[in-house]
Amino acid sequence: MKRGERRSPVGSRLHPLAGVAQRRCRELHPRTASAVAVACADCWERAIRDDERAVVLFGLPREIEPDPTYVDQVAVELAVAGHKPRLTAVEEVEAVAILLRRGWRDTRIAEWLGIRPARAVDLRAAATASKTRTGTEAA
Numbered sequence: 001m002k003r004g005e006r007r008s009p010v011g012s013r014l015h016p017l018a019g020v021a022q023r024r025c026r027e028l029h030p031r032t033a034s035a036v037a038v039a040c041a042d043c044w045e046r047a048i049r050d051d052e053r054a055v056v057l058f059g060l061p062r063e064i065e066p067d068p069t070y071v072d073q074v075a076v077e078l079a080v081a082g083h084k085p086r087l088t089a090v091e092e093v094e095a096v097a098i099l100l101r102r103g104w105r106d107t108r109i110a111e112w113l114g115i116r117p118a119r120a121v122d123l124r125a126a127a128t129a130s131k132t133r134t135g136t137e138a139a
């Protein structure tokens with residue numbers, strides 16, 4: 001991933017520091033804050049400078065790379081409940097493992113998760129394999 005590729009621009013509500021800038025602005029410049037989308041330029045600058053200082057002081061990574069092995073349990077629970085959220089590959093495996101434990105068949109799992117039947121078969125194989133690996137590690 002290219003540096004900053006997914007980061008929203010300064011000024012956007014989706015910028016990682018929008019909440020920080022907005023809180024500061026509402027507190028210090030309530031009149032200005034009510035007229036701008038997020039915060040005034042001064043508050044944005046302060047939030048960004050403070051963040052930069054924390055990065056330097058504590059030696060934090062500048063961009064947080066997504067961990068490919070991270071499983072968002074809430075997303076998995078939503079999928080199992082039938083809400084069809086976007087899942088990563090490892091989350092799909094986790095959701096399939098849960099449905100397999102309920103005794104569901106591949107076709108039902110595929111329909112429920114909104115994936116192709118062939119994909120469900122692959123995920124079942126992966127879920128079974130990871131279960132075996134975990135069992136070996138535990139032994």
Ligand SMILES: [Zn+2]
Nearest residue numbers: 025029040043
């Ligand atoms: Zn402000």
